[in-house]
Amino acid sequence: MSVRRFPKSARLFRKARRLIPGGVSSLVRAGNKPHPLYFRSASGSRLIDVDGNKYLDYALGWGPVILGHSHPVVMRAVERQLKKFQTLGAQHELEIAVAEKICRMVPCAEQVAFSSTGSGAVQLALRLARAYTGRRKLLKFEGHYHGSPDNVLISFHPPGIAHPPTEPVPGSEGQSPTALDDVCVLPWNDLPALEATLEEHHRDIAAIITEPILCNTSCLVPVPGYLKGLRRLATRYGVVLVFDEIITGFRVAPGGAQELYGVRPDLATFGKAVAAGFPLSVVAGKREIMDWIAEGRVVHAGSFNGNPIALAAADAALKFLAAKRGAQLRRIRRSGEALMKGIGQQAERAGIPLLINGVGAAFHLSFTRRAEMRNYRESLEGDLEARDRFIVAMLHAGVYLLPEGRWYVSTAHSEADVEKTLEAVADVFRRFRNNRNVSRRRTKST
Numbered sequence: 001m002s003v004r005r006f007p008k009s010a011r012l013f014r015k016a017r018r019l020i021p022g023g024v025s026s027l028v029r030a031g032n033k034p035h036p037l038y039f040r041s042a043s044g045s046r047l048i049d050v051d052g053n054k055y056l057d058y059a060l061g062w063g064p065v066i067l068g069h070s071h072p073v074v075m076r077a078v079e080r081q082l083k084k085f086q087t088l089g090a091q092h093e094l095e096i097a098v099a100e101k102i103c104r105m106v107p108c109a110e111q112v113a114f115s116s117t118g119s120g121a122v123q124l125a126l127r128l129a130r131a132y133t134g135r136r137k138l139l140k141f142e143g144h145y146h147g148s149p150d151n152v153l154i155s156f157h158p159p160g161i162a163h164p165p166t167e168p169v170p171g172s173e174g175q176s177p178t179a180l181d182d183v184c185v186l187p188w189n190d191l192p193a194l195e196a197t198l199e200e201h202h203r204d205i206a207a208i209i210t211e212p213i214l215c216n217t218s219c220l221v222p223v224p225g226y227l228k229g230l231r232r233l234a235t236r237y238g239v240v241l242v243f244d245e246i247i248t249g250f251r252v253a254p255g256g257a258q259e260l261y262g263v264r265p266d267l268a269t270f271g272k273a274v275a276a277g278f279p280l281s282v283v284a285g286k287r288e289i290m291d292w293i294a295e296g297r298v299v300h301a302g303s304f305n306g307n308p309i310a311l312a313a314a315d316a317a318l319k320f321l322a323a324k325r326g327a328q329l330r331r332i333r334r335s336g337e338a339l340m341k342g343i344g345q346q347a348e349r350a351g352i353p354l355l356i357n358g359v360g361a362a363f364h365l366s367f368t369r370r371a372e373m374r375n376y377r378e379s380l381e382g383d384l385e386a387r388d389r390f391i392v393a394m395l396h397a398g399v400y401l402l403p404e405g406r407w408y409v410s411t412a413h414s415e416a417d418v419e420k421t422l423e424a425v426a427d428v429f430r431r432f433r434n435n436r437n438v439s440r441r442r443t444k445s446t
């Protein structure tokens with residue numbers, strides 16, 4: 001596939017690589033093919049790169065841009081706040097306004113604590129769980145991502161699966177080896193495995209942490225009853241149940257996946273969509289656990305915690321998302337479901353094996369003949385080369401996607417956007433089929 005369409009991006013990336021390790025500010029961004037692009041503007045569902053190419057955007061900043069880029073409601077709130085003060089390291093009323101909104105929207109939220117990154121929020125939730133239970137270990141699931149700190153970047157996407165799924169595998173060189181001692185790893189969507197582990201080890205386990213929809217691995221959904229089973233077992237064994245809703249929060253429903261599936265965790269973490277593109281994260285949960293912060297027994301600190309600009313964005317975004325009982329999120333879901341259905345039909349028409357997992361607001365395409373996937377290991381059975389070819393072909397057709405096949409939908413995606421996207425998909429699949437037929441004919445005649 002030609003890279004001649006992106007000469008300025010290519011030049012900037014070469015320069016960046018001299019100055020910034022790997023040329024990107026977060027390693028996953030290096031995955032974009034043919035190489036990472038540079039952008040000059042973004043508005044609603046559209047992006048324009050520095051070479052003047054226009055795209056429909058389904059990457060949405062890896063999730064946060066829930067209202068589309070530069071939504072006027074958010075921009076106005078941020079501009080107003082910029083003129084007042086930017087950061088104080090002191091109290092202001094937006095903290096209370098946003099906390100009130102979150103407590104109204106999120107089922108488990110009796111109190112909330114603000115940070116800036118998802119990783120920071122997860123660390124606070126885990127510290128609270130350890131303090132509250134007096135136990136040491138964390139139980140996480142293979143394929144789940146909870147940020148980059150040493151104690152959670154474990155068995156996310158381990159290279160190879162020769163080892164048992166219960167063996168903790170570090171995700172980075174330089175990680176503290178002792179972090180592995182404090183983690184139990186299990187395959188997801190497997191209640192008997194969880195029950196057996198808790199039966200044997202619950203006296204050591206402070207928290208079970210899970211993405212309630214496994215967005216970071218092929219957008220896998222929980223099998224019916226799984227989240228309820230987690231709740232039941234966590235209660236039975238006195239373990240704090242943490243839903244990591246950094247992606248699902250304020251995206252799949254106003255109250256996140258806990259509302260969608262009707263399961264209330266003890267603590268939940270939020271980030272990304274909560275401030276519609278500004279850096280804000282949240283731990284929300286039971287008062288009796290959050291009280292450990294109030295009593296000064298669990299330290300929660302941070303220069304930018306409760307940042308006024310991020311909270312102004314969150315205040316405006318949450319008001320917009322909560323209106324009419326979440327009408328905007330229902331609209332996102334409908335657009336996403338129309339895309340999932342349309343893409344599935346196009347694949348079938350072209351004879352391309354494709355499995356689409358997820359919910360409308362976040363879904364994933366796997367090029368595979370599998371009829372279903374329940375966990376990380378099953379998700380590996382996809383044709384990654386076909387996925388990469390599809391993503392690059394879509395880029396050339398004016399649709400910008402994440403490098404690993406996940407799609408995010410925003411309120412800014414219109415019916416016309418959906419239609420245009422499906423036309424692009426149909427065109428790309430048609431070319432896939434024709435190329436396959438040509439190469440089949442070639443194989444036969446040689």
Ligand SMILES: Cc1ncc(COP(=O)(O)O)c(C=O)c1O
Nearest residue numbers: 117118119145146147244246247
């Ligand atoms: C489920 C989940 N948890 C935690 C994080 C970490 O958030 P951040 O990158 O803001 O530190 C992410 C980031 O993608 C995530 O998807």
